[in-house]
Amino acid sequence: MAYTARKIPFVGTPDTNPETKPFFQGADAGKLMVRRCTSCKKTHYYPRELCPFCFGACEWHEASGKAKIYTFSVMERANPPYAIGYVTLEEGPSVLTNFVDCDFKALKIGQDVKVTFVKTEDGGPSLPFFAPA
Amino acid sequence: MSLKGAAYIAGAWEHPTRKAPDKSIALLHAECAKGALEDAGLTKDDVDGYFCAGDAPGGLGPLSMVDYMNLKCRHVDSTDVGGSSYQVAVGHAMEAIAAGRCNVALITLSGRPRSEGQATGTAPRPGNPAAPEMQFEYPYGPATANLYGMCAARHMYEYGTTSEQLAWIKVAASHHAQYNPNAMLRDVVTVEDVVNSPMVSTPLHRLDCCVISDGGGALILTKPEIAKSLKRPLVKVIGVGESPKHQAGGDIDLTYTAARWSGPPAWAMAGIKPSDIKYASIYDSFTITVLMQLEDLGFCEKGQGGKFVADGNLISGVGKLPFNTDGGGLCSNHPANRGGITKIIEAVRQLRGEAHPSVQVPNCDLAIAHGTGGALGTRHCGSTVILERE
Ligand SMILES: [Zn+2]
Numbered sequence: 001m002a003y004t005a006r007k008i009p010f011v012g013t014p015d016t017n018p019e020t021k022p023f024f025q026g027a028d029a030g031k032l033m034v035r036r037c038t039s040c041k042k043t044h045y046y047p048r049e050l051c052p053f054c055f056g057a058c059e060w061h062e063a064s065g066k067a068k069i070y071t072f073s074v075m076e077r078a079n080p081p082y083a084i085g086y087v088t089l090e091e092g093p094s095v096l097t098n099f100v101d102c103d104f105k106a107l108k109i110g111q112d113v114k115v116t117f118v119k120t121e122d123g124g125p126s127l128p129f130f131a132p133a
Numbered sequence: 134m135s136l137k138g139a140a141y142i143a144g145a146w147e148h149p150t151r152k153a154p155d156k157s158i159a160l161l162h163a164e165c166a167k168g169a170l171e172d173a174g175l176t177k178d179d180v181d182g183y184f185c186a187g188d189a190p191g192g193l194g195p196l197s198m199v200d201y202m203n204l205k206c207r208h209v210d211s212t213d214v215g216g217s218s219y220q221v222a223v224g225h226a227m228e229a230i231a232a233g234r235c236n237v238a239l240i241t242l243s244g245r246p247r248s249e250g251q252a253t254g255t256a257p258r259p260g261n262p263a264a265p266e267m268q269f270e271y272p273y274g275p276a277t278a279n280l281y282g283m284c285a286a287r288h289m290y291e292y293g294t295t296s297e298q299l300a301w302i303k304v305a306a307s308h309h310a311q312y313n314p315n316a317m318l319r320d321v322v323t324v325e326d327v328v329n330s331p332m333v334s335t336p337l338h339r340l341d342c343c344v345i346s347d348g349g350g351a352l353i354l355t356k357p358e359i360a361k362s363l364k365r366p367l368v369k370v371i372g373v374g375e376s377p378k379h380q381a382g383g384d385i386d387l388t389y390t391a392a393r394w395s396g397p398p399a400w401a402m403a404g405i406k407p408s409d410i411k412y413a414s415i416y417d418s419f420t421i422t423v424l425m426q427l428e429d430l431g432f433c434e435k436g437q438g439g440k441f442v443a444d445g446n447l448i449s450g451v452g453k454l455p456f457n458t459d460g461g462g463l464c465s466n467h468p469a470n471r472g473g474i475t476k477i478i479e480a481v482r483q484l485r486g487e488a489h490p491s492v493q494v495p496n497c498d499l500a501i502a503h504g505t506g507g508a509l510g511t512r513h514c515g516s517t518v519i520l521e522r523e
Contacts, residue, residue, distance in 0.1 A: 008272050012262025020268065045383035046269035052382035071290070071387060073282030074335040075274060077255045084279045086385055093383020096511075098273045109290045120272055127272055 001104040004080035010124035019049045022060050024125035032063040032115050032128050034091060045093035065115035066090045067130060074104045087113055087130050101131040137402050139231035140238075141360035142223075142368045142520065144173025144353030145481040147459075147474075149315045151466060153347040154248040158190045159201045161243035161349045166202060169351035174363045175237060180353075182208040182235025184226055186218030188244045188349075188469040198241070208235040214377065215506025216416060218242075219352070219473035220516030224373035226354040236356055243349030244469020251470075254278040254342055255333065266380075270511065277418070278342060280510030282334040284387045285421040289336060291388055291436065296336055298439030299420040300327035303340050303463050305447035306417065310460025312489040317344045318464040327420075341420040343461075348468035350478050366485040372403030372519030379512040388436075390422075391515030392429035392503060399517040400431070405499060407431040410519075412483040412494045413454055414476035414502040417461040423447075426503055427454075430517070449492040458483065458492035473504035477518060484522040498522045 014024035026033030035047040039056030043063075051058050072085025083099040085107075099107060100116060112133040117126040146168030153161060162185070170176060183195050183206045191197025194211030208229045212221055219242055226238035254277040260267055288294045304324055310316040327340040360367055376394035400406060407430060415430075417423045424438035432454060433441040446452035459465050459479040462472040480500040482488045488497075500520050507513030 009257075009259070011259050011267050011271050016262045016268065017265065043383075046266055048265070070385065071283045071287040072335075073279040073286055073337075075255070075276065075279045075282075076332045076334060077278070078274065078276075082274055084273050084275060085283060086387075088385075089383075094380075094385040095383065096270055096273055096275065109286065 001074065001081060003100055003102055003104065006080050006082055008118055008120040008127065010120035014125050020047050023047050026062070027117055027126040027128060030117055032065050033060050034063045034089070034093070035059070036061050043091040043093055045095050064090045066133065067113050067115070069107065069109050069111045069113055070094050071109055072099060072107055083107060097128060097130050099131065100129045135402055136227050136231055136373070137371050138357065138369050140227040140354045140370045141357060142352055142370065142481050143355045143360045143363055143365060144169035144175065145478045146172050147350040147466070147478045148243070148348040148468070150348050151315065151317050151346040152247050153245050158243055158245060159198065161245065162189065162198055162241045163202050165241050165243055165349045165351035166239055169239070169353045173353040173365060175353060177202070177204065179237045180204050180239045181206055182226060182229055182238035184210045184222040184238060184240040186211060186222070186242065187213035188242055188471055214514035214516070216418070216471035216473045217504035217506030217514045217516040218471065219477060220502060220504040220518045221375045221514070223352070223354065223370060223477065223518045224375060224516070227370050227373060230354060230356050236359060238354040240352040240354070240474070241349065242469055242471055242474040244471070245347035246470050247345050247347045251345065275511065277508060278337060279334040280508040281419040281421055282337045284425065284509045285336050287387045288421065288425065292439065294424065294439040296328045297324050298443050299341055299424060300324040301442045301444065302417070302420040302423045302447065303327045305445065306457055306461045306463040308448045309458045309492050310464035312491045313460045313465050316460040316465035317346055318460070337419055337421065343418050343463050343467045343472065344465070345470070346466050346468055348466055350468065350474040352474065352477060367523035368481050368484045369521045369523050370518065371521045372399035373517065374399035375514065375516040377512065377514045387510060390425045390429050390505060390509055391513055392426045392517065395515040395517040396430045399519050403519040405519070410454070410499050410501050411497045412458070412480065412500040413456045414480045414500070415456050416472055416476060416503055416505040417457055417463045418467070418472065418505065420463070422505055422509065423456070425509070426505065430501070430503060449494060455492070455494050458488050471506065473506065473516070476502040476504055480520055484520055
C-alpha cells in the first residue's frame, strides 16, 4: 500500500502554548528540537518547560533525526490511508508520528527511519514525520 | 482501615436500548437511575450521593444532572477517566459511604453516539488546543482504532501474538451474545469470520472492534445495614483499585495496560487471587484490550494472553474463565463509548444468578469487573472492582 500525501490538520497555532513555540520554529527551519534536562540529563517528549522526570530545568537541543520504529498501525479505513506510529529517537524518547514516502506494507518494527518535515494545512507550522532511512 | 465490604451493590440496571434518537441524554441517565433504584427496592428520595463522569450532559460535572433528576445530595463526584470512570466511581462511592458522607450512592452513565452519527473509532477527535499534548498528537491522526492497533502490533512483535488468537475473544463474546435479546450483534462468529473481516487499522479487523451504541446503565451502592434490609441478593464490594498510565515523558511501553497497577491493590484488599475468580467482566473496546488486561490482571503470564484466550477458554460452560457473558462491548453494548458500567452490571447479574441460563456460571460467588478508559496507545486509566456474593 503506497503512501499518498494527506492534508495534515493542526489545532491552534504555534503561539497557543508559548512553552513549545521553539519546537515549531525549529520544525519550520527543518530541525527536530527536543528538550533535555540540565539536572538529570534525560531528553523527553513532547516538549515541556520542566523536566517530566525530575521537574528540573531543560534546554532545547537539535535531535539527530535518526530513529527506529517502535510500533505502527496502518489506518486502512481512512482515505487516503495513513501509517501512524511511535519512533524511538536516538536521544531516547519515543515520539508519535506518521510514516511518509514509503510502502506501508514494507514497514517493520525496529526499522531505521529518519526525520523529514511536512507543512500542516491552512498555513500551519511544519511537523516532524519519518521515512525509511 | 481496609474498605473491604464497606459497600454493597444493591441495584444494577442496563438500559435495553441500543438506539435512542428520540430520547435526550439526560432522560437516558434518569431512566437508568429509575431502573437501578427499582431493582434495589429504593426510591429517589433515598439517594444522597451522586456519581457521574464526562458523559453527563451540561458541564460542571454533576450539577445539571442532579438538577434534572431533582436529587438532594450531600456528596457528589464526577471524576472522568472515560470508560473506566464507573469502576472508579464504585471505589469512590465505597470510600464516601465508609466515611459517612453518603448512605445511598447513585452512579449513572448514558449517551447516544449511534444516533448522533459519530464515526467513533476511525475519526480523530480534536480537543482543546491548550491540552498540552494536542499539537503533538492530533495532526498524526490518532483515532481509537489505530491507538489500539499500535498496541496490538507491538504485542505481536514482542510475544508472537496472532490475529487468530485475538479473534477467539470475539468468538467467545459472540457465543454469549446469541442469548442476549438486546445485543447488537447476535450471530455466532468464527475465527475465520474475524480475520477475514475488513481491516480497519492494522492489525485490527472490523470484528476486533466493539459496537457503537446508544444507551446507558446505573448502579446503586449502599452501606451494609441498608443492603441487608433489602430483598435483593447481597453483592459485596471486596476490592477496588485505580491507576492511570501515560506516555511517561516518552518512555513508552505499549505492551501492558494500567491494569498492572490497578489490579494489585484490588487483589490485596479482596484477599483473593485470579484463580479464585469464577466470572470476569473485562473491558472490551477491542480484542487486544481484553488480551492485555487479562495478562496484566494476572490471569496468565505476560505475553501468554494469546494462548490463554484461544480455543474457547473465555466461553461460559466451555473454558476456564467465562468472560463478558452479556456479549460485552464487542457484541452487545458500548453505551456512550464507555463500557465500564455494563461490565459491573453483568458481574452483578452473574453473582445474583440472574444471567441468562445458557451463560450463567454455576455457584458464581467471586467476580471481577475491570475497566479501561482513554486510549491504550496514549493515556488511559485502569480500574478494577472485585465483587463477592454473600
Ligand atoms: Zn530531569
